[in-house]
Each structure stands twice: as structure tokens, then as C-alpha cells.
Amino acid sequence: MYSQGLIGADGRTAEDQDFLNRFQARIDDEQKIEPNDPMPEGYRRTLVRQIGQHAHSEIVGMLPEGNWITRAPSLRRKASLLAKVQDEGGHGLYLYSAAETLGVSREQMTEELLTGKAKYSSIFNYPTLSWADIGTIGWLVDGAAIMNQIPLCRCSYGPYARAMIRICKEESFHQRQGYEIVMKLAQGSPEQKAMAQESLDRFWQPVLMMFGPPDSESQNTDQSTRWKIKRFTNDELRQKFVDATVPQAEFLGLTIPDPDLKWNEDKQGFDFGPIDWDEFWRVVKGKGPMNRQRVEARQKAWDDGAWVREAALAHAEKRRAMAAE
Amino acid sequence: MVSADNIAGIGMSAPDHAAQPQDPAPRQVPGDLPGRAQQDDLLALLMRLGDDHLILGHRLSEWCGHAPMLEEDLALPNMALDLLGTARMCYGYAAEIEGSGKTEDDYAFLRDGTAFRHILMVEQPNGDFAYTILRQFFFAAFMHPFWQEMTGLADPRLAAHAQKAVKELAYHIRHSGEWVIRLGDGTPESARRIGDALDALSPYVGELFETDSISIALTTAGVLPDMEVVQRQFDATVAQTFRAATLPDYAPEFAHSGGRRGRHTEYLGHLLAELQFMQRAYPGQSW
Numbered sequence: 001m002y003s004q005g006l007i008g009a010d011g012r013t014a015e016d017q018d019f020l021n022r023f024q025a026r027i028d029d030e031q032k033i034e035p036n037d038p039m040p041e042g043y044r045r046t047l048v049r050q051i052g053q054h055a056h057s058e059i060v061g062m063l064p065e066g067n068w069i070t071r072a073p074s075l076r077r078k079a080s081l082l083a084k085v086q087d088e089g090g091h092g093l094y095l096y097s098a099a100e101t102l103g104v105s106r107e108q109m110t111e112e113l114l115t116g117k118a119k120y121s122s123i124f125n126y127p128t129l130s131w132a133d134i135g136t137i138g139w140l141v142d143g144a145a146i147m148n149q150i151p152l153c154r155c156s157y158g159p160y161a162r163a164m165i166r167i168c169k170e171e172s173f174h175q176r177q178g179y180e181i182v183m184k185l186a187q188g189s190p191e192q193k194a195m196a197q198e199s200l201d202r203f204w205q206p207v208l209m210m211f212g213p214p215d216s217e218s219q220n221t222d223q224s225t226r227w228k229i230k231r232f233t234n235d236e237l238r239q240k241f242v243d244a245t246v247p248q249a250e251f252l253g254l255t256i257p258d259p260d261l262k263w264n265e266d267k268q269g270f271d272f273g274p275i276d277w278d279e280f281w282r283v284v285k286g287k288g289p290m291n292r293q294r295v296e297a298r299q300k301a302w303d304d305g306a307w308v309r310e311a312a313l314a315h316a317e318k319r320r321a322m323a324a325e
Numbered sequence: 326m327v328s329a330d331n332i333a334g335i336g337m338s339a340p341d342h343a344a345q346p347q348d349p350a351p352r353q354v355p356g357d358l359p360g361r362a363q364q365d366d367l368l369a370l371l372m373r374l375g376d377d378h379l380i381l382g383h384r385l386s387e388w389c390g391h392a393p394m395l396e397e398d399l400a401l402p403n404m405a406l407d408l409l410g411t412a413r414m415c416y417g418y419a420a421e422i423e424g425s426g427k428t429e430d431d432y433a434f435l436r437d438g439t440a441f442r443h444i445l446m447v448e449q450p451n452g453d454f455a456y457t458i459l460r461q462f463f464f465a466a467f468m469h470p471f472w473q474e475m476t477g478l479a480d481p482r483l484a485a486h487a488q489k490a491v492k493e494l495a496y497h498i499r500h501s502g503e504w505v506i507r508l509g510d511g512t513p514e515s516a517r518r519i520g521d522a523l524d525a526l527s528p529y530v531g532e533l534f535e536t537d538s539i540s541i542a543l544t545t546a547g548v549l550p551d552m553e554v555v556q557r558q559f560d561a562t563v564a565q566t567f568r569a570a571t572l573p574d575y576a577p578e579f580a581h582s583g584g585r586r587g588r589h590t591e592y593l594g595h596l597l598a599e600l601q602f603m604q605r606a607y608p609g610q611s612w
Binding site for chain 1: 413
């Protein structure tokens, strides 16, 4: 899943203008930047932060969905959920590898996640309370992620763009799977339909927040856009998402919980009501319903696994010593 | 007698001979035209195999997102998926044989604990990574030769599944076996932990090889491998890996028993409460 509109990147850079111009010319020429190419420090730092947030989102995102693996309502759903959560872990793995090409190790990134220095998508700080949430996450959260990520397949940084191509294929499969879960509920018994609606009601606003703060408040957009790390603004992506999703909800017979939602003929898109940005910033700053539990779960896995990782290293060392003899 | 040997939840009683698990006398079962008795035995086998895989898959899947490293967050669910696949094959096949409109989900979600027929080892809580990985190794070291033998046996459906399962299990043995070696021959802490896991798991291994009149009848009919052959290969795999892991020879003093007759440990009820929650809370709905 998904980076959200990047939070807190610092695109400042100290190279001389001539170097920056040459770099910008390559970007404007749609050349891919590769790991050993010269690049401005600000470009590298922005990418590390974005890829890191994205990787952490995949890893933390395993928790809310993993929460339902043991309770999936049928064996078929259990198998597809297991495979999906495993895919998310796989995305985390290739994204950490993409970040390693920029000189940051997985250990450093993990540490930043655990100390709260690095962020992950705010959506995963919300709990999964019903089976319908597994459908909603696939349909809306993966759907929002795809909106964010399709343009990243053309991102100027080669390793990230290439990782994104595979990730997008898998995400689009997840989205269809999620939509199908919700469809089954929406067409099911009254209590199943109510379960789907309740889940949509809870997730709708947090999903819109996934695209990041409004353009009027976003500091990173300009520089990231010039460097073609980002190709659309947060608000543009959010609008595309709403426009794509409203008809899907209508097809399902579910109601999007927004009394202000209506078609705007002039802009050929939907107008929608205000988003609670105070809630967004609260969640980003660690005060969401599950922030503490998510990081604690990752910390526990890391701490409990320390002796396993030490054993693997010690054994590898013994093997090397034996081979050297 | 009825409760222990009733293949409950699949709507039929096991043949009488199931009541005497110690009874060594094989029955004669016609090879090509499976009679009612052999069909009952086959159903009993499918429940045993299906339940072993479902329950162990459930335990493994509990690790997802909590493993010691990202690679294991991928590997453990990957193995869980293989196990779940085998469970689904077994239940799907059982449903066809029964022909009463049941689905794979009825077997997984609508039987109570005493109707489950898996061995006790698979329902034990995960413990630490050493316990989980050693249990996986034991199970794989058993299932790999089991499926290998099965590829040449009489039931075409099981033989076909065996072709696929052999490949999966070869990976499970390699993956879990390499970990047993790393942990056994890693740090003092990892050696202590895998040693503790071995002490805790040893009494649960013997049940893998348990035979009773059902399994003996199926072996005689050419449907189930000879457990002695499977055990010889299991012993060889374990001995080789334990040597590399600098673990002591594996020689369990006793074996727990009961799972094949529905006599489980207290952990199963809790596991099923979770596994079956949705189907119990929302009966009769489709998902």
C-alpha cells in the first residue's frame, strides 16, 4: 500500500546552480536518475523520505489487515487475505531495497520507524473492527494508493519507478479483491450490508486524508514536482479518487457519508465536503486511535526477533570461518 | 465411544473398527471398487490430513506481521498458504465424496473441537520462533516423504495433489531445517531456545506415526503410505539436520496421543473460537 502525500520532506539543497541546472535538464528530458548518477542532496533526501514512508506504510499496513487473517469468514477469503498481506510485506522489501540504492540501510530505516522519526500512512492508525474493513481497505485504501502510485511509475528515480510498476499491478489486484468483498456484503443480508456501510462511514474521511494536506498547506509539492518525484498535487489526486469512487459506491448501493457530495458540471467532477485536517494532523503527530499500538507491535516483533537475527549472523560467521580454514 | 470415533460434522459414523485404535488386524478392502467401509476410511483420512493442515496453517498465519525479520514475515505466511491449500483440497474432496451439499467451509467452520482429527502438536500455541520453526520442521520432515509415497498410490486425487505438495514440502524442509541449524549452531541463547523447543515438542512427534485400524486398512488398500517407510525417511532427515545443528540425538521418551480421536488440548477451543467466529456469529451467510 501506499505512500500518502509526502509529509515533512526537506528539499533544500546546497549544490551550485550550474550543477542543479544540469540535473534539472536531465529531469526535463525525462531521463531516469540511477543510483550512481550525481544528484542534489535535497533530491536524495526527499526520495529517501518518500520511499521510506512508503516502505513503512507497507509494513505497518500488514497489522490492521493481519488482524483478520485468523478470523476470515471462509477459507477462500482467508487464502486471499494471507496472500495479500504477504504481498504487502514483499512491497516493503523491494522498497527498502530501492532506498538502499540511496545509501540508507534497512536497519537505519527500521530504527527511524520505531523511534517515530519516520512516518507511515496515517490510515493504518485506524483499527479494523469488522470483516467489512478488509473489503473497504482493499477497495478504498488500495484504490487511493493506486491513484498515488500510478504516476510514481514514471517517477524520475529509476529504482523507485521500476519497483512501482510491479507494486501497482499487485495493488490493482488487491483493489479488485477488496471491491469484491464489499460487493458480496452489499448484495448480502441486511446485516452484511449494514456492516459494509458502517465500514465505509468510518473509513471515508481517513481515506481522503491519505492524499496528504491540501495544496495550500503542502510545502513539498513544488520542488518534488519540478524533480518529477511527484507528478500531481495532493488535491488533484484526491479529486481523481473521489470522481472514480463515487460511481463505484453507487453501484454497490452504499452511501458515501458526505452530505455535501454532488456532481459539479462545470468542473466535470464531484464537489465534496470539508475534511477534518485537525484530525489528520493529530493522527500524523501520533495521537490517532492506533499509533501507539502499531509502533509497539513493530517494536515487539523487532525486540523478540533480536536473538533470532543474532543467531543467524553468528551462524553465518561460523560458516565463513570454517570455509576460510 | 461414539463421540470419540464419530466422524462428527461430516454426518456419518466411523466404522466400528475405529473404536479400537490399537487393533493391528488389517481388514481386507477391495482395491478397485471402493466399498462403503473404504469410503468411510478415506473420509476419516481426509479429515485427519485436512485438520492437520488447517490448524497448523492457522498457527503459522498468526506470525504474519510479527516475525523476527521481514523475510520471515513473507516465508511464514507463504508456508501457511501451502498448508491452507492442502486443507482446502482435503475438505473439498470430502465434500464431493459425501455428496450432501457440504462445502469446504462446513468442515473448517462448523465442527466443534471434538470432531477435529488433527494431531496435538499443530494446535499448540506458537511459543517463540524456535518452537514454531522446529514444529514446522518436524511436520515437513514427516509430510515430505508422506506425499512422496503418496504420488504412487491408489487414490488418483490424492496422488495428483501429492505431486504438488512434494515440491512445497521440499521448500518447507529446507527453510525450516536451515533455521534449525542456524539456531542450534548460532549463539548460546539460540541453542538454549531450540533445545527448550525440542524438549517441549518431542512428546508430540510420535502421534505423526500413529496407526490405527483406519490407517492400516487404507495402507492395505494401497491408499495410504506405510508409516514405517515414512518414519525411516523422517528419522534420516531429522538426524542429518540435528547433526548439523549440533543438537542431541532425537529420542523422545513418550508420545502424547488423542488428536486422531478428537481428544485435544485446551488450546483448541480458543483457536476455534477465533477461526470460526464469523460463521458462528453470522450463520448461514455467504462471504
